[in-house]
Amino acid sequence: MRLYLIGYMGCGKSTIGRKIARYAYMRFVDTDSKVEQREGATVADIITNQGEEYFRTVEQAVLADTAADDDIVVSTGGGLPVWGDNMARIAQLGVSVYLRRSPKNIISRLSPYGRQKRPKFRGLNDEQLLAFMTTHMAEREPIYSQADIVIDCDTMSDNEIIELINREIKNLKR
Numbered sequence: 001m002r003l004y005l006i007g008y009m010g011c012g013k014s015t016i017g018r019k020i021a022r023y024a025y026m027r028f029v030d031t032d033s034k035v036e037q038r039e040g041a042t043v044a045d046i047i048t049n050q051g052e053e054y055f056r057t058v059e060q061a062v063l064a065d066t067a068a069d070d071d072i073v074v075s076t077g078g079g080l081p082v083w084g085d086n087m088a089r090i091a092q093l094g095v096s097v098y099l100r101r102s103p104k105n106i107i108s109r110l111s112p113y114g115r116q117k118r119p120k121f122r123g124l125n126d127e128q129l130l131a132f133m134t135t136h137m138a139e140r141e142p143i144y145s146q147a148d149i150v151i152d153c154d155t156m157s158d159n160e161i162i163e164l165i166n167r168e169i170k171n172l173k174r
Contacts, residue, residue: 001026002072002094003169006087006144008137009078009118010106011099012153012161017075020162026071031080034062043077044118056083067093082143091146095172097165098147103133105154148172 003020005013014030021028032043035058039046046055059080066074074094081087081096090096101109107129110121120136121129144150149168153161 001169002066002069002074003165004066004074004076004090004094004096005099006076006081006090006096006147007078007099008101008106008133008140008144009121010110011078011101012109012158013075013099016099016158016161016165017073019158020165021073023162024071024073026073027069028073028075029066029069030075031059031062032075032077034065035059035077038062056080060084060086060089063089063093078140082140087143087146091148095149095169096147097149097151097168098144099151099153099161100144101153103130103137106133 003017003026005017007013017030018028020026035046035055036042038058038061041049043055046058056079059077060083063074063076063080063086066072072094076090081090087096107126120132124132149165149172151161151164151168156164
């Protein structure tokens, strides 16, 4: 099985993905980390120096590479599903799970490093960040909500989210 976790930046895809992979004895892949390994630079530096279009092209190649694995949990970058036909590719490759969180919840989860490493968040105070995220997330919602499983995570612990994902996957197999 290939499990793709999608959602906005900072919603917990990597944290949840690592835990699911450990629990299910599957391999974990973070697409942002794979892009950074491939390019020898951070996502922020790639976007700053080569542009978002270049970054998205490399990201799409990393997504294509996941097709080679059968037992894998993939944490996608926040923008990966909304670029080009990536959401359709994800649908063909495996099961997608949208980890939905409110902008306020994501802001409360972000460390100062988490803000700094995301170019779109740099230099924004809390009020500006909330306004930006509210607009940006609304634009992405129609794509994210195409996922096989949608989970509203604001009031759930990581363990509750993982248990729900496991139940929902079993229901999909029936």
